[in-house]
Amino acid sequence: xxxxxxxxxxxxxxxxxxxxxxxxxxxxxxxxxxxxxxxxxxxxxxxxxxxxxxxxxxxxxxxxxxxxxxxxxxxxxxxxxxxxxxxxxxxxxxxxxxxxxxxxxxxxxxxxxxxxxxxxxxxxxxxxxxxxxxxxxxxxxxxxxxxxxxxxxxxxxxxxxxxxxxxxxxxxxxxxxxxxxxxxxxxxxxxxxxxxxxxxxxxxxxxxxxxxxxxxxxxxxxxxxxxxxxxxxxxxxxxxxxxxxxxxxxxxxxxxxxxxxxxxxxxxxxxxxxxxxxxxxxxxxxxxxxxxxxxxxxxxxxxxxxxxxxxxxxxxxxxxxxxxxxxxxxxxxxxxxxxxxxxxxxxxxxxx
Ligand code: FES
Ligand SMILES: [Fe+2]
Numbered sequence: 414x415x416x417x418x419x420x421x422x423x424x425x426x427x428x429x430x431x432x433x434x435x436x437x438x439x440x441x442x443x444x445x446x447x448x449x450x451x452x453x454x455x456x457x458x459x460x461x462x463x464x465x466x467x468x469x470x471x472x473x474x475x476x477x478x479x480x481x482x483x484x485x486x487x488x489x490x491x492x493x494x495x496x497x498x499x500x501x502x503x504x505x506x507x508x509x510x511x512x513x514x515x516x517x518x519x520x521x522x523x524x525x526x527x528x529x530x531x532x533x534x535x536x537x538x539x540x541x542x543x544x545x546x547x548x549x550x551x552x553x554x555x556x557x558x559x560x561x562x563x564x565x566x567x568x569x570x571x572x573x574x575x576x577x578x579x580x581x582x583x584x585x586x587x588x589x590x591x592x593x594x595x596x597x598x599x600x601x602x603x604x605x606x607x608x609x610x611x612x613x614x615x616x617x618x619x620x621x622x623x624x625x626x627x628x629x630x631x632x633x634x635x636x637x638x639x640x641x642x643x644x645x646x647x648x649x650x651x652x653x654x655x656x657x658x659x660x661x662x663x664x665x666x667x668x669x670x671x672x673x674x675x676x677x678x679x680x681x682x683x684x685x686x687x688x689x690x691x692x693x694x695x696x697x698x699x700x701x702x703x704x705x706x707x708x709x710x711x712x713x714x715x716x717x718x719x720x721x722x723x724x725x726x727x728x729x730x731x732x733x734x735x736x737x738x739x740x741x742x743x744x745x746x747x748x749x750x751x752x753x754x755x756x757x758x759x760x761x762x763x764x765x
Contacts, residue, residue, distance in 0.1 A: 422736025425588035431685040443546040443556045445666035445679040459496035480547045481533035542572040559627035571646035575695035587724035589682035596667040597749035621748045629752035630660025643673025645697045673697045
């Protein structure tokens with residue numbers, strides 16, 4: 414049987430491909446902003462730029478997390494920077510102020526009739542299993558119904574009962590699709606992560622599961638000799654406790670769900686060879702003590718550096734004129750990449 418081919422280097426390196434993807438895939442999809450408990454209390458907020466759109470995400474007094482365009486209705490200055498907690502958002506340019514629900518509260522020296530009913534523009538957002546997603550073009554089909562089959566796998570872990578204990582952010586000099594593919598494929602685990610992951614999630618025990626139109630993933634099973642990794646939710650089977658479930662909610666939200674630890678990576682593609690990676694670690698309830706949390710942060714930081722180094726080196730190869738599409742490894746190892754490409758190029762005959 415002929416192996417399925419991956420993508421040629423141009424798909425990861427060309428500016429025009431990246432711009433087409435931004436318009437056709439990223440802006441039309443559901444992009445994960447982060448875990449909802451990153452903004453747990455009313456007034457908690459965070460800002461980020463996604464596909465050229467400045468966003469302000471804030472939890473309102475009614476408990477709803479809303480995603481606004483982070484731009485003042487006067488002359489478009491951002492009204493907030495970074496993250497934190499705010500009673501209201503005062504634009505630093507001419508001091509118009511907005512409530513946690515986005516409504517304009519006051520505008521110094523402005524006639525009332527000029528500012529009546531103004532509020533921050535609002536994006537469509539959806540929460541799913543403790544994550545917050547935004548759709549920039551406002552026209553994507555609802556997310557949750559398209560993740561039903563994935564929910565069946567994830568729900569036994571009770572992801573809503575996880576608590577974020579670490580967040581990090583770094584720019585990787587790699588294409589966003591390469592970051593997705595690297596996260597999804599188990600082929601590299603025993604090679605790139607020899608010292609960090611191999612003893613727990615060796616390549617040989619990876620088992621892909623069926624994806625859907627909105628996700629794909631695989632189970633990274635632990636060897637019998639591996640020590641238990643925590644108990645997690647009470648309803649978990651022993652098999653579920655002895656594996657990590659890694660998945661991608663298309664286009665670019667990556668999650669590793671295990672009994673007591675969840676790692677999440679929200680990708681922010683910034684250019685053909687540049688991806689901002691926002692990541693978080695969350696633990697089940699208060700099962701993990703501080704020393705274990707510190708150990709997990711150190712482990713995942715090391716894993717991330719191993720992946721980043723390999724992807725940044727690969728990005729240099731990808732730019733070569735010899736970077737043709739290579740054959741993908743068998744189903745359980747790189748079938749996830751084939752799924753991802755089917756999603757990216759659904760209905761298209763010509764790939765990049
Ligand atoms: S741009 Fe915000 S008050 Fe002028
Ligand atoms: Fe990796």
